[in-house]
Every structure is written in C-alpha cells, then in structure tokens.
Amino acid sequence: MSESTSQAEPFNFGLDYIRVHFGNNVALATQQKTHNLFRQNPKPLADHILDCLDLTGREAVLDLGCGNGFILRDVVSKIRHGGRTVALDISPAMLELAKRNVTVSWAPLAFVEGKAEDLSRFDDGTFDRVMANFIFHYITEPDVVCAEIARVTKKSGHAIVTIEARHSMPEMYKMHFDAMAEVGFPADFIERLPRTRRGKMVLDNAAEYLSRHFESVEERPYADALRFDTTEPYMEFYATGHKFCGAKAMAGEDFPESMFDQLYANVEAKVKAAIAERGYFELSKQNSVFVCK
Template identity: 40%
Template sequence: MDFRTPELDKLAAETVPQAYFELSAEDARDRYFADTRMLDGKQLAHNRFRTNPRTLVDHLLDQLALTGNERWLDLGCGNGFIAEQIRPHLPQGQVVGLDIAPGVLDAARQRLAGVATPCDWIEGSADDLSMFSDNVFDRVTAIYMMHYVPDIAACFREVRRVLATGGRFVVTTDRPDSMVEMFGVHFAAMKQMDAPAHLFKATPKARISLDNGREQLAPYFATVELVTWQDQLRFTAVGPFLDFYAAHNYCCAASRPGDGLEPGFFTELRERAGEYVQQAIDRDGYFAVTKFTGSFVCQ
C-alpha cells in the first residue's frame, strides 16, 4: 500500500519542523503512562480506523520469524497489547516484558495472567539490562519506545550483550513525517491562536526515526535491515479524531501542562483543529492520517 502523494510530500515539507520535542523517561513513567489512557486511545483508533488490513502485529510477526520456542524480551512493553497477540506464537517460549511505568506494566501483567507461556514483568529502564545474564534472549523488541530511553547507545550495547547468537533485535519507529495531516491541522490551529514558538516542534520520534536509526544501530549489530510499511487511518467523525489527538498529547503541545499557557488553551485548540477535520470530512467523507512506519531488524 502506498499512500504517498506529491500533496502529502508538500504538506510534510511545509509542516514538519526540524526541532523536535524531547520527552523524559520520568514523564513517561509518572504522567503519560501512569495508566493505560494514552495507549488505549492510540490502539483503539488503529483498530477502528486503519485501512491496511495487515496489523502492526502481522508486520512484527514477519520480522520476528518465530519458531515457537524463543525467549523474547519486549522493551517498553506498555499495557501488553502487543505481547497478548505475539505470545500465542511462543507456546514453548518465554515472554519478558520490561517497562519503566508501573501503571501500564501492571495492566500487561493482568492482561496476560493465566496464559500458558511463562511471562515475567519487570519494572526498569531499557538502558539498564544488568538484571539479565549474557546471551539469554532470542528476540528483543523495542516498539515505539526508543525515543524515551535516556541513553540509547547504552540500551543498544546492553541488547547486544543479552541477545543470543543468531538472535534478532527489532526496533520499530516512524518516519518524522508520519501522521503529517494531524500535524497539519495542529499547527494551523496553533498559528491561528498565536501559540508560543516553543510549541512548534516535530514528533519526539525524530530522535530515533526511520531516517536516522540505522546509523545509531550500526555500531552494535552486524546487519541492520530496514523494513517499512504504511497505513492510513480514516476518521469519519471529529470526536474519535480528537480522542486520538488527545492521546498524542496534542502533538506533544500538552506534554508539559501549564507551560505558561492560558487556561482553556487546549479546549480552543481542540475546537479549531476539529473545524479543519470537519471540513475534510464534509469534502472527502473522512479525515486521513497517514502512517509512515517500519522496523530495523538487527542481527
């Protein structure tokens, strides 16, 4: 599926800033992922509005090439949404989920309670894997989480150490222009509101994206293969789009609440962004949000 068009490229060139937000592991732990709200919002929208019939998990299963007995470490496992679907492919294997946020980790633990495959849930930061011996995992994944990790190089060094010979490390992230239509309406609304300049930044995934991930991984792994795919979410009503937008902390503008903004700032931002989205729905029947995403498969 190729959703790329000259219009979308033009929007990306005009819209995506070079500077990007940097989010801390502490904020991830104590605020964004203190409970499952943000993950629920994103996962629900993908389930309801995606147009690519192949899910994220379908793509991951291709990349993981499981035989059923692998020992799998999922870094930043979140609420276990992915582990729940991959776990049945490991009937003789083992699942270890590690996450910095006890709130979502608890949700993962409960979600997979009682399954046949042994599961362990560990609270910690992905750049410190000192609780594991060398060569103990056949697969390690880091799915939409590496941009939060304080010391990315230390994480890669640690993954190399814990990965068994012949094992695979799959790092999933986005291109910086992924979801450009959402950024388009967001920045248009913020310009109308004369929002502060420091809020005009790109996604934090630009820190380790499909554009710059290979050079960060190459020092630690013999081969780094890039596998990409696309999807397009098509929202047919404004409400579900606004829920999705809120689940992204309004393109991170709300990642630090009270950051000198007037009370009601985000209420107005929602209303204005919603107006653009409604115009697209009236014109086209839906508002599209295109995902440019993929994984680095490292061995």
C-alpha cells in the same frame, strides 16, 4: 498567563514525561484503538511485527518496553514448552496493565520494572528474541540501548526494533500548529514543542545506529494511513491519545483550560472542513521493523 521565555530549549519529553504520560492506559489505549479501527492497511501492524519475530514458540523472548501488553499478549500466546518471556517496562502502571491484559500464558512469563539503558540483570546472550517497539521516541542515548539489546541477544537469534518515521502523520502536526497560532498561543511556546515524531534515533537513521551493534540489519517497512469520515474519533485520537501533540503536558498552569477548549474547537472545525471537501480526513503513516542479527 505567565510569560514564555524566548529562545528557550525544546521541551524535555524524558523520564518524568514518560511516567506521567504512561501513568495510566488512557492515552496509549486510545492510540491503539484508533490505529486498529481506522487503518487502511488490511494487515495489522502487530501481525507485521510477529512475522518479523519469526517465532517457533521455544524461544526466550524479551519485550523491551512492553507498555500495556498489547503486542506482548500475542507473543506470549505463541510461546510453548521450552520457551519463556520477560516483559520489561520503566512504568509500574504499564506493567500492572500488561499483567491484566496478558490473560493466556502457557510458558513462564515474568514482569520486570527497569530501563532499556540498563539490562545488566541479564547475562550476555540470554534471549533468542528481543523486541523493542516504539521506545526510541523517548531514548536520549540510542547507542547505549542498541548496545544492550545486542549484548543480551543470542548470536543465533535476532532482535527487532519498530520505529515510526519522524515525519509520520504530518497532516496532524500541520493542522495542530496552525490552530495553536490562530488561537493565540505564544510563538516561543509553540517553537519549544516537537513538530514531528521525536527522538534521536528515528526511521531515517535507525539502520545507521543499529549497524554499529549488529552485523546484519534489514528494514521491513509498514506503510499505512488512518482515515476518518467523522470528526469524533479523530478528535479523541488528537486530544486524548496525543494530548494535543504534547502541548497539554508542557503547558502546566501557564495557560487556562479555555485556550485548549479553543484549540480543540479550531482543530475540529478544520477536520470538519476537510471531511466536507474530500469525504474523509486522512493521516499518512510510515513505520518500519528493523530485523537485527
């Protein structure tokens, strides 16, 4: 095991991480499956997002950071004659998955590889609707992206930005970091990991950022919780969907696999104990969609 550097900078979850983390569908699909199977809010978040888009079907729509097309396919199915959709993502692997997942498209649909920071391929006011769902966790220059979103959105249209609160799922993070310390991961390695949802622009300051670029910003909250009455689906969500809250990706070759086996077992035991005590283990979640005009 290598020595960790004391007082080191927090780990960089930037472009390289994005391309690896979203190089296949495993992590993202696991999160999506878990959110939809174990949500306590009867209304799916995707439906809340679609309500905020307020589509007639004749709009030109940009999906900025389309991922595997989970929400895109619902949007595309509503677009009819006179409308069109452009799906943009930084990951070629995600674009390929989106192409396979979006099986019904009545109107023109284009897939484009690109960065949210540079939408120069599109003229001012190109789109009636722009949606950016959960991309700001990975954006280092939020004002640049917000400005580009505002620029390509028609004055008569609107953009939506979906963000998860920084302190969403605190139960997962507390349990994770308690277990890391108990297993014996070095304190300075632990300190370099994000202890909450990351990103410069988060739910608490999103309205401030967006208001610099739009005349009107309305927040439409979506509160939820994920409730587990057995350990298996939670452990899949934690270890596969979130890759041990990012610790696995940042560990590299510094720590043996056995340490992550111990971490898994420690967290699993804590979840079992919580379920035995309450009958379930629950993660509280808070998302908001910001409607920007």
